[in-house]
Amino acid sequence: MSVKRFSCYTNGGEKPKNPDMPQDRTFKNDKTEVRFDSCGRLCSFVVKGKEYLKDGIVLRAYKDSEDSWGYFNKRMDCLQGEFVLASDATASRIAGVKSKEIPALRIIESGEVRTVIEGIYVWEESWAVIRYYISAFDEKVDIKVRLYNSHRDTLYKLVIPTTLESTRFRGRIACGVDELISDGNEAVALSWISVSNGANA
Numbered sequence: 001m002s003v004k005r006f007s008c009y010t011n012g013g014e015k016p017k018n019p020d021m022p023q024d025r026t027f028k029n030d031k032t033e034v035r036f037d038s039c040g041r042l043c044s045f046v047v048k049g050k051e052y053l054k055d056g057i058v059l060r061a062y063k064d065s066e067d068s069w070g071y072f073n074k075r076m077d078c079l080q081g082e083f084v085l086a087s088d089a090t091a092s093r094i095a096g097v098k099s100k101e102i103p104a105l106r107i108i109e110s111g112e113v114r115t116v117i118e119g120i121y122v123w124e125e126s127w128a129v130i131r132y133y134i135s136a137f138d139e140k141v142d143i144k145v146r147l148y149n150s151h152r153d154t155l156y157k158l159v160i161p162t163t164l165e166s167t168r169f170r171g172r173i174a175c176g177v178d179e180l181i182s183d184g185n186e187a188v189a190l191s192w193i194s195v196s197n198g199a200n201a
Helices: 088-095
Strands: 026-028 032-036 042-047 058-063 079-082 105-110 114-123 126-135 141-148 154-159 168-173 176-179 190-196
Touching (some): 141 154
Antiparallel strands (some): 105 114, 168 190
């Protein structure tokens, strides 16, 4: 029996610096174009020349209740406010960066496969970190929301104003896939929901 010892060291050099946000806040590949407005909202999503957003995607807060079963109230549409892009100073404090101020909307990853944009948004004492994953090849944008809630009896909704018309609202339920209500009352689904007009979703 013999034992060998190996010493391994990294020699990666300095960490690569991510590029600054483009002045027009637009990101393109061969199929899609994604644009953010001056308020830090994803306001345009174009695939093969077709626009899929009417307005910017926004995280809104609505009044909720202690009725977790929805026995007395099935509609949550009492708007309390919406999240806005934080100041650079506030974004730096939330991100835990003390050495310098960072932009509230910035590129945190830029490579051959994808670009990741991170936005830090606030509403009163609550705040959210939203990451937009823009593929260099696919016709999609993944959005992940990390919410830090400081309010009681408050419901949060990510509002995506689509340009699609005559749509079907569907989602996964316990026994498969089903049509969901779209009359303003709350709809419950598991894992995913979709809005489709038959040709686009």
